[in-house]
Amino acid sequence: MLQRIQSLYLxxxxxxxxALFLFPLVHNVSVHGNALTLxxxxxxxxxxxxxxxxxxxxxxxxxxxxxxxxxxxxxFMYKDRRKQINxxxxxxxxxxxxxxxxxxTVKDAIADxxxxxxNYGIGIILLSLSLxxxxxxxxxxxxxxxxxxxxxxxx
Numbered sequence: 806m807l808q809r810i811q812s813l814y815l816x817x818x819x820x821x822x823x824a825l826f827l828f829p830l831v832h833n834v835s836v837h838g839n840a841l842t843l844x845x846x847x848x849x850x851x852x853x854x855x856x857x858x859x860x861x862x863x864x865x866x867x868x869x870x871x872x873x874x875x876x877x878x879x880x881f882m883y884k885d886r887r888k889q890i891n892x893x894x895x896x897x898x899x900x901x902x903x904x905x906x907x908x909x910t911v912k913d914a915i916a917d918x919x920x921x922x923x924n925y926g927i928g929i930i931l932l933s934l935s936l937x938x939x940x941x942x943x944x945x946x947x948x949x950x951x952x953x954x955x956x957x958x959x960x
Contacts, residue, residue: 809883809945809949810945811889811941811942811943811945811946811949812880812883814938814939814941814942814945815876815877815879815880815938815939815942816876816877816880817938818876818896818935818938818939818942819873819874819875819876819877821931821934821935821938822869822872822873822876822900822931822935823873824931825844825845825869825873825928825931825932826844826845826846826869828844828926828927828928828931829842829843829844829926829927829928830843830844830845830907830911830925830926830928830929831843831911831915831924831925831926831928831929832924832926833924834915834924839851839852841914841915842856842926843910843911843914843915843926844928845862845865845866845869845907845928846858846861846862846865846866847859847860847861847862847866848860848862848914860914862910865906865907865910868903868906869903872899872900872903875896875899876896876939876942878892879892879893879896879942886946886949886950886953887950889946890943890946890947890950893939893940893942893943893946894943896939897936897939897940897943900932900935900936900939901936903932904932904933904936907928907932
């Protein structure tokens with residue numbers, strides 16, 4: 806059923822991953838005297854007080870759209886809980902692999918610049934939050950499956 810808590814968790818995970826387009830991964834990093842902000846769409850550089858899009862991450866942008874939309878079909882597979890559980894495991898793997906790709910992209914883009922805790926943006930936290938929401942959805946689906954199996958034994 807669509808009104809189950811796991812549907813809300815999966816929807817929230819999709820929204821959180823979609824919010825990666827709004828929030829920076831890393832901001833105000835000084836590279837060669839220029840302040841850079843990294844988002845999933847690319848690198849933004851401060852030029853004369855104006856933020857200019859200097860490098861575009863085409864593959865990362867497309868992957869972000871795919872990863873953000875991936876939890877939505879899982880919501881509508883509520884009749885097959887085993888498949889939902891397996892797809893949640895797949896989503897967890899996908900988000901971990903995507904997080905690794907994002908971290909490597911950030912590492913390559915800033916080169917040898919030093920990152921402090923104040924440079925990390927909300928985007929980095931959103932990746933962990935989406936993974937947590939997928940885990941909560943998977944646990945809720947497992948609880949439902951356990952409840953249905955126990956009710957079947959009573960019949």
